[in-house]
Amino acid sequence: MRVSLFITCLCDTLTPDVGKDTVQLLERFGCEVDFPQGQTCCGQPAYNSGYVKESKQAMKQMIRAFEDSEYVVGPSGSCVHMLKEYPKVLHDEPEWKERAEALVHKTYELSQFLVDVLDVKDVGSTFQGKATYHPSCHMTRLLGVKDAPRILLENVKGLEIIDLPLKEDCCGFGGTFAVKNAAVSEQMVHEKAEHISETKAEYLIGGDMGCLMNMGGRLRRNDEDVKVLHIAQVLNSQ
Amino acid sequence: MSIKIGKKTYAERIQAGIDNAFMRQAVSSAQGRFRSGRLKAAEDLGDWEEWRTRGEEIRSHTMENLDYYLHQLSEQVEKRGGTVYFAKTAEEANQYVQKIAREKEAKKVVKSKSMVTEEIGLNEALEESGCEVVESDLGEWILQLDEDPPSHIVTPALHKNKEQIRETFAEKKGYTGSDQPEALAAFAREQLRQDFLSADIGVTGCNFAVAESGAVTLVTNEGNARMVTSLPDTHISVMGMERIVPTWEELEVVVSLLTRAAVGQKLTSYITALTGTRLESEVDGPEDFHLVIVDNGRSKILGTEFQSALHCIRCAACINACPVYRHVGGHSYGSIYPGPIGAVLTPLLDGYEDHKDLPYASTLCAACTEACPVKIPLHEHLIRHREIIVERENMGSKAEGVMMKGYAKWASTSAAYKLSTKMAHTALKPWTEDDYISNGPGPLKGWTDSRDFPAPARQSFRSWYKQREKRRNDG
Ligand code: SF4
Numbered sequence: 004m005r006v007s008l009f010i011t012c013l014c015d016t017l018t019p020d021v022g023k024d025t026v027q028l029l030e031r032f033g034c035e036v037d038f039p040q041g042q043t044c045c046g047q048p049a050y051n052s053g054y055v056k057e058s059k060q061a062m063k064q065m066i067r068a069f070e071d072s073e074y075v076v077g078p079s080g081s082c083v084h085m086l087k088e089y090p091k092v093l094h095d096e097p098e099w100k101e102r103a104e105a106l107v108h109k110t111y112e113l114s115q116f117l118v119d120v121l122d123v124k125d126v127g128s129t130f131q132g133k134a135t136y137h138p139s140c141h142m143t144r145l146l147g148v149k150d151a152p153r154i155l156l157e158n159v160k161g162l163e164i165i166d167l168p169l170k171e172d173c174c175g176f177g178g179t180f181a182v183k184n185a186a187v188s189e190q191m192v193h194e195k196a197e198h199i200s201e202t203k204a205e206y207l208i209g210g211d212m213g214c215l216m217n218m219g220g221r222l223r224r225n226d227e228d229v230k231v232l233h234i235a236q237v238l239n240s241q
Numbered sequence: 242m243s244i245k246i247g248k249k250t251y252a253e254r255i256q257a258g259i260d261n262a263f264m265r266q267a268v269s270s271a272q273g274r275f276r277s278g279r280l281k282a283a284e285d286l287g288d289w290e291e292w293r294t295r296g297e298e299i300r301s302h303t304m305e306n307l308d309y310y311l312h313q314l315s316e317q318v319e320k321r322g323g324t325v326y327f328a329k330t331a332e333e334a335n336q337y338v339q340k341i342a343r344e345k346e347a348k349k350v351v352k353s354k355s356m357v358t359e360e361i362g363l364n365e366a367l368e369e370s371g372c373e374v375v376e377s378d379l380g381e382w383i384l385q386l387d388e389d390p391p392s393h394i395v396t397p398a399l400h401k402n403k404e405q406i407r408e409t410f411a412e413k414k415g416y417t418g419s420d421q422p423e424a425l426a427a428f429a430r431e432q433l434r435q436d437f438l439s440a441d442i443g444v445t446g447c448n449f450a451v452a453e454s455g456a457v458t459l460v461t462n463e464g465n466a467r468m469v470t471s472l473p474d475t476h477i478s479v480m481g482m483e484r485i486v487p488t489w490e491e492l493e494v495v496v497s498l499l500t501r502a503a504v505g506q507k508l509t510s511y512i513t514a515l516t517g518t519r520l521e522s523e524v525d526g527p528e529d530f531h532l533v534i535v536d537n538g539r540s541k542i543l544g545t546e547f548q549s550a551l552h553c554i555r556c557a558a559c560i561n562a563c564p565v566y567r568h569v570g571g572h573s574y575g576s577i578y579p580g581p582i583g584a585v586l587t588p589l590l591d592g593y594e595d596h597k598d599l600p601y602a603s604t605l606c607a608a609c610t611e612a613c614p615v616k617i618p619l620h621e622h623l624i625r626h627r628e629i630i631v632e633r634e635n636m637g638s639k640a641e642g643v644m645m646k647g648y649a650k651w652a653s654t655s656a657a658y659k660l661s662t663k664m665a666h667t668a669l670k671p672w673t674e675d676d677y678i679s680n681g682p683g684p685l686k687g688w689t690d691s692r693d694f695p696a697p698a699r700q701s702f703r704s705w706y707k708q709r710e711k712r713r714n715d716g
Contacts, residue, residue, distance in 0.1 A: 010702050012652075016662045017695050019702035026706075038706045043651070043658040051605055053627030053637065054645040061652035068655075140606035172564050177604025182687035184601065186259055189691035190568040191604070220692030223677065 006034040007069055009077035009086070009110070012044040013212040014233075021212065024239035025078045025113060031239075032121050034074075041068035045085040052179050055092065062089050066102050074120070075110040078235050079211050080142020083112040087146070112142065113235060114151040114210060125158035130240045134206035134232075135167040135199060137174065139214045152210050152234055159237060165202040169194075176217040192221040200227055210234045243331065243362045244576055244591040246390040251575065251598035258569035264392075264400040268570050271399050275561040278505020279612065286501065296498045297616040299491045300552035303483075307543065310452040310485050311534065317455025321517025323530040327482075331361035334535045338363060338444070338477055339370045341531060345475055347372055347441035351433075353459065353466035354378035355446025356394055356555060357481045357535055359577045360590075363444070375436040377465040379429050386413040392571025392579060395503050395557040400570050433465070443469035443527070447480035448555075449495060450532070453488045456516040457532065460499060462509045470515055476527035478515075482534050483551040495554055498614035502558040538590040547622060550585050552615045557582075559609035559619055565602055574599060581609035585622040593629070597636050600626035644684070663704065665697035 006029050014021045026036050046061035065086065069075050077083045087110065089103035117123045136156060143149050156164055175181065175191025182188075195218055199207055207222070207229050209215045219231035247254070258264070283289035303310060315325040328334035342350065350372050352358065364374045364385075376385040380398035384391060387409050391397030398406070403420040410416035410428060418424045448460045457478045459466040470476050486492045500506045519526035542551055560566050560580030571579035576587040576596065584599040600623045603609075609619040631637040651657050672678045672685075673696040681689040688694055 012658075012662075015702045016665050016697045019698050019700060019705055022702035023705065038703065040659070040703060040707075041655045043653070043655060044648075046652065049645050049648050049652075051624060051627070052641070052645065053624070053629075053631035054642075054648075055628045056632065057645045057649035060649040064653040064655070140604070140608070144607040144611050171608070173604045173606035173608065175564070175604060177606065180601070180604045182684055184255070184565075185687040185690060186255060187565055187568055187602070188604075190259055191564055192692060194564075194568075216695055217692065220677075220688070220694055223693045224679075224691065 004034050005073040006036050006116075007072035007075050008036055008038050009042060009069070009075050009082070010038070011077055011079045011082045011212065013216065014078060017216065018212055018233065021078055021233040021235050024233070024235040025076075028113075028117075028126065028235060028239045029076065031126070032117070032123060034121075037072075039068045039072065043068075045082045047082065047085040048178055050085065050088075050092065051177075059092065062092060062103070063099060065089075066099065066106055069106055069110075070102070072109060074116070075106065076113055076116045077110070078113045078233060079213075080112045080139050080146045080148055081211050081213060083110055084141045084146040086110050112146060112148055112151075112210070114155055115146070115148045117238075118151040118154055124154050126155060126238045128238050128240050129160040130237050131161040132206055133163045133165055133204045134208050134237075135165045135202040135204040136170070137167060137195075137199075137207060137209045137214060137218065138170055139209060139211040140171075140173050142210050143171070155238055156208065156234065159240075162237065165204050167202055168198045170198075174214045174218050176214050178213065181217060188217075192217055196221045196225055196227065199229060200225075205230060206237075207231045208234055208237055244360055244578065244587060245595050246572070246575055246577060249575070251573075254573040254575055255569050255602075258573035261400075261570065263402055263405070264570045265568065267400055267402045269567050271396065272561050272567050275504060275557075279502055279558055279561070280505075282501035282505040282507065285507075286497075292494070292498060293614055293616050295494055296554075296614050297552065299486065299494055300554070300615045301549070303485060303487060303491075304543065304548055304551050307483070307485070310487055311482065314450050314452040314455060314485060315532075315534075317453065318517065318530075318532050319455075321455050323455065323517050323532055325532045325534065328533055328535050328537070331535070331537050334361050334479065334533050334537070335363055335366035337531075337533055338479070339366055341475065341477060342367060342370060342372050342442060345441055345529075347475070349373045349375065349436065349440045350442045350444055351375045351377050351436050351440035351469050351473065352381070352444045353446070353461065353469045354381050354397070355444070355479060356391075356577065357446055358444065358479050359391060360481075361479070361535060361537060363479065375433070375440070377433050377436065377469055378461075379426060379463060379465075382429055382433065383409055386410070390572065391577055393557060393560060394555050394578065394580075394582075400572065437468045437472050440469075440473045442475045442477060443473040444477045444479065445469055447478045447484055447532075448499070449492055450480055450485045451487075451489055451492055451514070452485055454516055456514045458492060458496070459511070459513045459515070460496060460509050461511045461513070464511050467511060467513055470513065470527065471525040474527055475529045475531075476515070477531045477533060479533045479535060482536050482539050483553075495615075499554050499556045502554075502556040502612070502614035542589050546625060547585070547589055549617050550582070550589060550622060552617055553582055553586070554615055556614060558612040558614060562608040562612035563603075564606065564608065565604065569602075574602065581619045581623070582617075585617075585619055585626070588626055593634050593636060597630050597634070600630065659703065662697075662701035665701075666699050669696055
């Protein structure tokens, strides 16, 4: 099975390790992974800020980049969901809309791909420690991926998952919101960081780098000793 | 009052909200109660998603055929002795009510809770024409005594705790009792009884009007609406033109959704359906009944991509689920309609000029959309508002516009993108310490004021991947 990695611009630049783990994980399950070098950013920063015209340019670049792919898999619920919105955004350009639809049909978030397409529930990884999991808003509410990460994490040997209080609440990231409404975002991420500390977990696991970066940044600022990990890093740990 | 409240800027309001620890405590605990109530009520019902779908269908069918149902409603109301008045604007609605008050030589008007009368500023209009106006809903009464606007559409005094309420009662009404909710409520009841008996006109809102029978229904927990509608000789009900259902059958569905989504109740204590004036065989009810149907910008929304905003049944589930609302409170929105639905509705009814910040007061986490019992895609409406603000209204900041143009270039040219991933680490090096940035430049500052930012990696993923490919091919 041929899988094109959709790395997301955040992982590409800030946390390449997440990408490496994603590649290795997929290869472990027999996928032939490639990386289309034409890919950039999904367009979400512009789209969610109201700059739809600008976002379309990014979208078209992404459509072109993945045109030859069999499957497209990304380690982010939020960015994958953005890809899924392309046909709606490009509705008045029939040719692009059609190409966008083709992309939508072959695109998956990482945990969703493992569970729903590869039919894997236990990736056979071992990870010692106590962790809590933050289910990101776009992954759960918009993409509808609720169970896959939980199923995969439950089967990791040595890993104890502690329930995060008010876990369904947004961490306050919201892309440009974190800068535009910095004061409100700070209150939200502070509350989230407090809930994370309450669990006494050593690790915070999530499936979206944006949210993880936000929560991790606040935990670090609060001098909390919680390590932040993307789910791909845990699943690829032996 | 009108839709817009206060004169402070968005940033000032937000900061005032964040700094108000009392309010935040009150809001956060209320949100917790409402949320768990809603989830439990939904679970008890079993097939909540099917109910939501049914609710959405009913609302959407009604809006598609609004002219038909409004016509039917007014025919039915008139058949039962009532008078119907269509008000295009807030002014027209107020003038009509003022006219009735003049005709009746009314001195006192008693009211039950109604958001639409807040929206049009009816109280002020009536006071201007010499009437005393008394709010009889406990929350509204507290706010009236305090001259404070509502901060929530179901529990308008949500931002106040019982100690503050006790103080208001003591200061304004000479109350000497405790801050126990029961004692406070008993005091209010005793004070209001006189007003019920001496009022000339009772004014209510309308949760839903039933088109087939001309009935106006009111959903309350305090029972005050029954006094308002049965003691004074004249009853005026003011409704937003979208608050209508075709028949009793649909009413049952939307009321079930409303009470469950709002407070997690199967039903509220009182659901009152009022049909026309007092008949000869009846012992109570008004001699004169007027239904004022208010447009005030609603018909402009019909037929647009925002039409589903008119499906709203004012349950506040979206407000109770919103984490932004929790931290800033209702007054921060600068509108009598706060929270996610407020951020969608306010610019539609009152324009973008004064409210262009509201659509951005959301992380787009979609907790609102998920909570909405009639499936209004609230977060999508917010994105669409942002697009209009930027592209049609031209109200985006210049700096942001320039940045986004740059973004488009960057994200649509893989060479430019590639170069930036290569350069990012070096470019941010001056601000980097231990692989983190704690005091970032430019737009990063908003971020690093409250949290650290991970420094870009020395080697981007794509360049690692390229090397790996090369090694593989060479090896
Ligand atoms: S938008 Fe939906 S959730 Fe919000 S008040 Fe209206 S009906 Fe309730």
